[in-house]
Amino acid sequence: MSNALPVVDKKFEPKDFKSDLKPIWCPGCGDFGVLQSLYRALAAIGRPAHEIAFVSGIGCSSRIPGYTTAYGFNTVHGRALPIAQGIKIANPSLLVLCAGGDGDGFSIGGGHVAHAVRRNIDLTYIVMDNQIYGLTKGQLSPTSPRGLKTVTSSLGSLEDPVNPLLYVLGYGASFVAQGTAADLPGLAAIIEEGIRFPGFAFINVQSPCVTYGEDEWQIKEQRARMKSLESLGHDPKDQLHAMDLARAYGKELYTGVFYRNPAPSPTYDQLVLERQKEKGASAPDPARVLDSLIQR
Amino acid sequence: MTTTRGIDFAHLSLKDALDLAVLVEEEAQERYDEFTHQMKTHDTPEAASFFAFMSRNEKKHGDELRARRLELFGDAPRSVERAMIFDIEAPDYDQARAFMSARQALTAALASETKAHAFFVAALPAIQDPKVKALFAELRDEEIEHQKLVQAELAKLPPSEDLGDAFADEPVAH
Ligand SMILES: Cc1ncc(C[n+]2csc(CCOP(=O)(O)OP(=O)(O)O)c2C)c(N)n1
Ligand code: SF4
Ligand SMILES: [Mg+2]
Numbered sequence: 001m002s003n004a005l006p007v008v009d010k011k012f013e014p015k016d017f018k019s020d021l022k023p024i025w026c027p028g029c030g031d032f033g034v035l036q037s038l039y040r041a042l043a044a045i046g047r048p049a050h051e052i053a054f055v056s057g058i059g060c061s062s063r064i065p066g067y068t069t070a071y072g073f074n075t076v077h078g079r080a081l082p083i084a085q086g087i088k089i090a091n092p093s094l095l096v097l098c099a100g101g102d103g104d105g106f107s108i109g110g111g112h113v114a115h116a117v118r119r120n121i122d123l124t125y126i127v128m129d130n131q132i133y134g135l136t137k138g139q140l141s142p143t144s145p146r147g148l149k150t151v152t153s154s155l156g157s158l159e160d161p162v163n164p165l166l167y168v169l170g171y172g173a174s175f176v177a178q179g180t181a182a183d184l185p186g187l188a189a190i191i192e193e194g195i196r197f198p199g200f201a202f203i204n205v206q207s208p209c210v211t212y213g214e215d216e217w218q219i220k221e222q223r224a225r226m227k228s229l230e231s232l233g234h235d236p237k238d239q240l241h242a243m244d245l246a247r248a249y250g251k252e253l254y255t256g257v258f259y260r261n262p263a264p265s266p267t268y269d270q271l272v273l274e275r276q277k278e279k280g281a282s283a284p285d286p287a288r289v290l291d292s293l294i295q296r
Numbered sequence: 297m298t299t300t301r302g303i304d305f306a307h308l309s310l311k312d313a314l315d316l317a318v319l320v321e322e323e324a325q326e327r328y329d330e331f332t333h334q335m336k337t338h339d340t341p342e343a344a345s346f347f348a349f350m351s352r353n354e355k356k357h358g359d360e361l362r363a364r365r366l367e368l369f370g371d372a373p374r375s376v377e378r379a380m381i382f383d384i385e386a387p388d389y390d391q392a393r394a395f396m397s398a399r400q401a402l403t404a405a406l407a408s409e410t411k412a413h414a415f416f417v418a419a420l421p422a423i424q425d426p427k428v429k430a431l432f433a434e435l436r437d438e439e440i441e442h443q444k445l446v447q448a449e450l451a452k453l454p455p456s457e458d459l460g461d462a463f464a465d466e467p468v469a470h
Contacts, residue, residue, distance in 0.1 A: 040379055
């Protein structure tokens with residue numbers, strides 16, 4: 001008899017999604033917890049790693065695909081969403097995950113978010129929000145609070161932060177949630193729900209940077225201030241109330257689902273597939289497509 | 297932050313309780329392995345060797361419990377799984393820091409043993425099966441022994457040499 005415990009009659013365990021590559025994040029970084037929660041969410045979803053594509057931009061947080069057994073693509077700063085959308089349209093049967101930092105998603109890549117939202121393309125976008133540029137050593141990010149002193153704002157920032165929750169709600173996102181690395185079971189459940197949602201799911205994760213982040217947003221402090229939306233009696237179908245609650249970003253730490261559209265519009269990938277089926281029969285011979293565009 | 301999901305302590309069988317105890321040790325062992333790697337990557341050798349020592353301890357406890365389970369229940373299917381437990385005896389991720397002193401590493405381990413003890417104390421009143429109750433009481437008491445082990449290591453250290461974060465360099469992974 002082997003010395004290993006018999007396995008549970010279940011398809012996947014969190015460790016099935018853990019790659020051999022070991023994270024090089026600073027010890028104590030919130031991103032470790034996000035990764036753990038993601039392993040658990042993927043085990044619960046039960047799709048094998050080879051059916052998952054995980055796309056990120058550039059930043060400390062964007063290293064995350066490499067630490068999973070999914071197909072990973074650590075792309076270009078700010079361009080995770082366009083590439084993830086391309087992958088989803090080219091191969092709609094893949095489960096597509098997208099992740100990155102607050103800088104990646106709301107500075108250089110900010111323009112792409114609106115278009116992923118309005119297409120309701122079926123992918124899950126996880127922003128690991130630490131209110132700072134971690135990888136490049138602590139510059140102001142779009143979610144840094146007004147007054148924050150950093151290497152690029154030695155006298156304190158003069159700008160109000162972007163509110164990622166209101167931003168995506170304002171564009172009409174159908175699934176908007178927030179989790180924190182201070183509550184790993186809660187975060188795992190939110191990621192799982194986001195992946196199951198048929199359409200674009202946006203999850204903002206408060207994932208503190210221990211090296212350059214603010215003291216009052218570290219794990220211990222987050223644990224003390226977090227409040228679940230469920231405990232407040234919030235109905236995730238209520239879009240206006242979701243927007244009202246989202247206004248507290250940066251002041252309160254609400255966790256859970258702000259908004260889940262009970263009747264989401266068809267996903268872009270689905271519509272593309274239908275269009276392909278519809279027009280497929282009368283489509284020109286691919287070898288002749290160029291000819292039709294070139295005047296000889 | 298210790299959490300469990302979907303465990304019905306009132307109806308826990310001895311097999312499930314043993315499996316749970318093994319999973320708790322496995323989780324702790326893995327976390328200490330991760331911490332060891334983190335410390336090695338960030339030039340913190342003393343904490344790395346202490347976390348490696350803790351990992352070996354957790355493995356030993358896990359092996360003992362696993363052998364007991366296999367002797368009593370053979371390869372009968374397991375009905376508890378890792379997704380049901382979160383950080384019972386594993387130190388929380390935010391306990392680790394680059395350049396942490398040996399004292400800080402030991403303090404983190406002590407906090408985890410205290411956390412594990414609190415878990416067994418809290419679970420005990422709900423348990424009905426007398427054999428499971430006895431096992432959980434045994435595991436609770438073992439956590440006290442583990443705390444003593446860490447405290448003894450702490451006592452061997454010279455007085456606190458911590459300078460605080462203000463003097464720490466920025467971490468650089470190698
Ligand atoms: C086109 C381009 N511009 C700038 C950079 C430099 N750069 C790399 S990561 C980064 C920001 C990182 O911040 P964030 O996205 O919040 O990720 P974090 O490191 O905080 O997880 C910047 C400005 C780059 N790599 N490419
Ligand atoms: S710099 Fe900050 S965000 Fe980057 S790995 Fe270190 S703690 Fe994490
Ligand atoms: Mg950032």
